[in-house]
Amino acid sequence: MLTRYQHACVMRRVTQTKCRNLACTSKSASFTSHGLPDETHSKMEGIIATNQQFPRVHQYEYKITRTPKKANQPTLTDTGAIGVAVNGVPIFDPFTQGPVNPKTGKRPNTLYQGELDNCGGHAGRGDDYHYHISPICLIEELGEIYIEKMKRPIGYAMDGYPIHALGWFDKANDVEDELDDCRGMMDENGNYFYNVKNEESWEVANCLTGEPQKFSKDKWIHRQDKFGNKYVGIPLKFTVQEYSQTDHKLDICYVMTGILEKEQILLTDGTTKQLKNETGSIFYCNSHCYGIF
Structure with missing residues (x-):
């Protein structure tokens, strides 16, 4: 396994990412992104329950800590961003903004509600494209050498720990049985990382082991209807x-x-x-x- 942040300031040259203005200090790595995946990825296709939003350009500013600290106890994820993929697309918690089920204590799962495309993402209420599960198309694009041989991350969580996809292509690298409740583990050098599930339900992280950071800001122009009101779509089968x-x-x-x-x-x-x-x-x-x- 590579050292924790060996690639934090390299980020991406493998895909046609739109990450820009990459800057690094001893404490953090920062960059900007328009928040859209590569044009070859099949955005929105495969969704069976749409909210009638469209993936549009955003102006993200990310700042990822390079000195993550383990929290006293794990932080449960909730609706919203929990990290960012190496192509600059946000990674969200797997659940919708729907009501919490009193029996399970959880909100509806976006995957099982039919809201996700073939790549594991969709456009949210702000026309912001993001992933709710493993970024399937991105991982396939990165390929086996990047994922399994070079062991580079596919993203970073909001606590600063890297996210990997070991075992996606090569089952000899599968670490599923070694992961903790948050889907993380230590590598042989003592560096903590998360690892996505390589089969349905393709979870990314079930909780956050480190201390969550304010890691992103966003600007965008909201769509309007003919009356000048902000347009937010309604769910549709x-x-x-x-x-x-x-x-x-x-x-x-x-x-x-x-x-x-x-x-x-x-x-x-x-x-x-x-x-x-x-x-x-x-x-x-x-x-x-x-x-x-």
Whole structure:
């Protein structure tokens, strides 16, 4: 295993990452990112329960501590970012923002709610693309040499400890039986790291072993409807078969094409109509050109 931060200031040259302004001190590594994965990754495709949000450019500023400290006790994760992948895309807790189940004490799982794409991510309420489970497409892109031979991290948790994917390609490197409750362990040099699960349910970290840090800031322009209000989509049983975005000089049009499972819609004449297994698209170009439920 490599030393804890041997690659903290190298970050990424393997993928077409949009991480920029990388700077390092003895205490931290900082960089900026637009928060989107490589264009070859199948963003949004495979989702069967969409909230009608689109992955848009953000302005993230990250600062990862290079001197993580083990906390007195693990910190349970909750909704929101728990780390960042090496391509600059946030990594979230696996759960939705839905209500806590009184029996389990947990919120609904995004994976089992059908909200995640084939890469393990989706666009959130702020049109922010992020992962909720192992970043599948990123790991596949990084490849076996990077993951298993060079043993480089796929990301960093908000407490500063690296996140690896050992055993994803080579079962000889599998450490699943050696992980603690947070999905972490020490390497042979005494350095702590997390390791993602390489099969369903593809967990990243179940809790945080180190002291959580304020590690990111974000700026973005919120979408608006025709009345100038911030637009936030509603949940929809819509299977996304294809996602695309096209640049039209002044606007970028975001389009998701797929199948609407079942929905009742209100027509302009005041009547309603039942739709079932209808093929169609939802899209957004600007506040005067969009087609969303």
